Amino acid sequence: MRNKGTTMGAVVCALCGIAGLFAATHLTHPSLGPVSSITEPGSYVACEGIILETYQTKGHTLVTLYDGSPILVPLFNFAGDISVGDLLYAEGVVSVYKGNLEVIPEEYSISKVLYGRCCNSVLYTEHGRFRTQLPDGDYAVLGTTGDGQLFPERILEIPLIPMEGRICTISTGSSTSTFLLYADHRIFVSSHPLAPGSVKGFGIQDGTKVLVLYHTWEPLSVDSINLARKMPIDYPVTVSGIIKSVTASKGHIFIVIEDATGFILVPIFSTMQSQLKVDSNTFHEGQSLTVTGTIHVYGGIVELLPVAIHG
Structure with missing residues (x-):
C-alpha cells in the first residue's frame, strides 16, 4: 500500500509539473526572435517589427509585421489606433492560415515611430522639425517630443x-x-x-x-521648351508657354505650345482626358498653359506626354 501510494503521488507530482511547465511558457515572456526563426506551428513566440500593411475584415484587423521577413498577425476585434509604419510587438501561438504562418497574439503592443532625416542637429519629419543630438542620417525613432525637441528612447535598427x-x-x-x-x-x-x-x-x-x-x-521648376526638348526619353519636365494650335482628332487632342525658345507638341489622348480633367473645349489658341509630363519621341517628333496641366 505504501509503495502504491508513493507511486500515485509521484504520478500526480509529474502531471502537476507538466501543467506547471505549460503554464510557465505563457506566464513568462518568450525570447524575442527574428520572424525568419518562426517555423513551428503551435510554438509560443515573440516577434517585433514595422507594420507594412493593415487590412480590415469583419471587425478584425489583419496586420503584416516586418523585420526583414514578413508575418501575418491578426488582431481580433481590434478598435484601437494602428497605421503603416507603427512598431508592433506580439507574442502568441504560431498557427497556419491558408498555407502561411501567422502569430495569434495573446499579448501585443503598438508604438508610434517617428521617421525623419537629421541634418545639423535638426530631425526633419512629416510631423515637424525637432532639435536633437543625433548625428546626421536617416532615423526611425521611438521617443517623446516637446518644446521643439526630440527625446529619443530607442533607435530602431531597420534597413532604411x-x-x-x-x-x-x-x-x-x-x-x-x-x-x-x-x-x-x-x-x-x-x-x-x-x-x-x-x-x-x-x-x-x-x-x-x-x-x-x-x-x-x-514641384518641378519650369524649364524652357528648348531645354526640355533636349532631355532623354521618359525624363519628367515642366514647361510653360502659349498655345499655338489646337487640333482634335478621333477623340484625342493635340496641342502645340511655344515659348521664346521653341515649341513642343502635347498629345492628350482620350484615355487621359478624364484624369487630367480636360476636354476639347478646355483649350484655345493664345491661352497660357503650364504642362508637367515626360518627354517622348513619336515618328521623330519630340512630344510631352502630360500628367498635369494648369492654365
Missing part, C-alpha cells in the same frame, strides 16, 4: 532605403500613391497622396516594392 528623384509615372488611389522615379526601376508606395514633382526620402523594402516612410516633395 534612400530614394531621390523625379516622379515619372504616378497612380493615386483612395489611400496610397504608387509611383516610379526616372531611371529607377523600383516601385514606390506612399500612404500620402502625391503629385508629379521631385521627392527625397526613404522607405523599407516590401517584396518588389519600397514602402515610403518619410519624404519631402517639391
Whole structure:
C-alpha cells in the first residue's frame, strides 16, 4: 500500500509539473526572435517589427509585421489606433492560415515611430522639425517630443532605403500613391497622396516594392521648351508657354505650345482626358498653359506626354 501510494503521488507530482511547465511558457515572456526563426506551428513566440500593411475584415484587423521577413498577425476585434509604419510587438501561438504562418497574439503592443532625416542637429519629419543630438542620417525613432525637441528612447535598427528623384509615372488611389522615379526601376508606395514633382526620402523594402516612410516633395521648376526638348526619353519636365494650335482628332487632342525658345507638341489622348480633367473645349489658341509630363519621341517628333496641366 505504501509503495502504491508513493507511486500515485509521484504520478500526480509529474502531471502537476507538466501543467506547471505549460503554464510557465505563457506566464513568462518568450525570447524575442527574428520572424525568419518562426517555423513551428503551435510554438509560443515573440516577434517585433514595422507594420507594412493593415487590412480590415469583419471587425478584425489583419496586420503584416516586418523585420526583414514578413508575418501575418491578426488582431481580433481590434478598435484601437494602428497605421503603416507603427512598431508592433506580439507574442502568441504560431498557427497556419491558408498555407502561411501567422502569430495569434495573446499579448501585443503598438508604438508610434517617428521617421525623419537629421541634418545639423535638426530631425526633419512629416510631423515637424525637432532639435536633437543625433548625428546626421536617416532615423526611425521611438521617443517623446516637446518644446521643439526630440527625446529619443530607442533607435530602431531597420534597413532604411534612400530614394531621390523625379516622379515619372504616378497612380493615386483612395489611400496610397504608387509611383516610379526616372531611371529607377523600383516601385514606390506612399500612404500620402502625391503629385508629379521631385521627392527625397526613404522607405523599407516590401517584396518588389519600397514602402515610403518619410519624404519631402517639391514641384518641378519650369524649364524652357528648348531645354526640355533636349532631355532623354521618359525624363519628367515642366514647361510653360502659349498655345499655338489646337487640333482634335478621333477623340484625342493635340496641342502645340511655344515659348521664346521653341515649341513642343502635347498629345492628350482620350484615355487621359478624364484624369487630367480636360476636354476639347478646355483649350484655345493664345491661352497660357503650364504642362508637367515626360518627354517622348513619336515618328521623330519630340512630344510631352502630360500628367498635369494648369492654365
